Amino acid sequence: MAVSTVGKKARWWDGDASQRYWMEVVHVENYGQELVAPEESRHDRMHDVRVGDIVLHWVSKKNPKRLKPGVYGASVVAGELQPNAATWDGKPANRIPLTKYKALREPYLLPELRANHQEDILGVLGRLTEDVGRRPKQNVYFPFNRHPTVGLKPNEGYLFKMPRQVIDAVPQLLPDSDWGGFDIPLVAPPVGGRNGVKQRYAGFCADPLLKKAIEMQAVRQAIAHYEAVGYRVEDVGAYRPYDLLAKCGDEERHVEVKGSQGYVQKVILTRNEVTHANDYGPTDLVVVADIQWERHLDGAIDTEDGVISVYPDWRPSPENLKPLSYEYFLD
Known part of the structure; x- marks a missing residue:
């Protein structure tokens, strides 16, 4: 695996066009129209998002509607990053426009992920960190980790890189679609047909x-x-x-x-x-x-x-x- 690194940050997806998935952790009522984050090092993944990428929307337990945490839908990245085109806590922030938001038929909730795919997801994390290496410890921007008592748990943060291997293992994370941006058009696994x-x-x-x-x-x-x-x-x-x-x-x-x-x-x-x-x-x-x-x-x-x-x-x-x-x- 070719990995570019800056300090403790590993861009393990560089050069791999199939790694086109992201997960936004949503704390607000509305989502699916844009990504917004300030120009800070902890949000530098915003500069890695490309037109045509897919963004999964994970609604956190902190959301104002008190929805159960899980993936509720996905969107397609519609344009390049727009510097200082939005606000974040009253301060200027970068914006990335999204389009074609589509909700899952039923949200794929955290308890279902734990019950059905916990080891699949954590297995991807283990292989990824092993490939990247941890000398020194590097952040791979993975959306989940293993909590010592409850098991699979989303990481704290806003925007995470969702590995294609997770999408392959858990296709329920994407909306049903015959055509469009959600049927993994860049690298399609052999399935019925x-x-x-x-x-x-x-x-x-x-x-x-x-x-x-x-x-x-x-x-x-x-x-x-x-x-x-x-x-x-x-x-x-x-x-x-x-x-x-x-x-x-x-x-x-x-x-x-x-x-x-x-x-x-x-x-x-x-x-x-x-x-x-x-x-x-x-x-x-x-x-x-x-x-x-x-x-x-x-x-x-x-x-x-x-x-x-x-x-x-x-x-x-x-x-x-x-x-x-x-x-x-x-x-």
């Missing part, structure tokens, strides 16, 4: 850089496919309601392209994409699945060819469309 690959939608990813890299890989493969059979292809996705314009003689085809890291059972379509595909013919749908990728330490992302499927003369049938949101006009 075709060939053991997790089923997920194409067209959405919480990490904007990864999303762009996957989209570009899919477009490159689609262009190569049409050029190989004699079409001249233009990328028009920036200003048209479809991605590629393919021409061969007098024939002109419009192509909608979707890409995904895993097996694709469903794709996300915008209203304009559906309307255009139904109104214009011929329109093709190209789906590129199982795109492999690697993120380097400098943030650059390399991708490899995925599995391409072409649906010629495509029309989005109404029975296969499922609305994910509605527009509501106020009276």
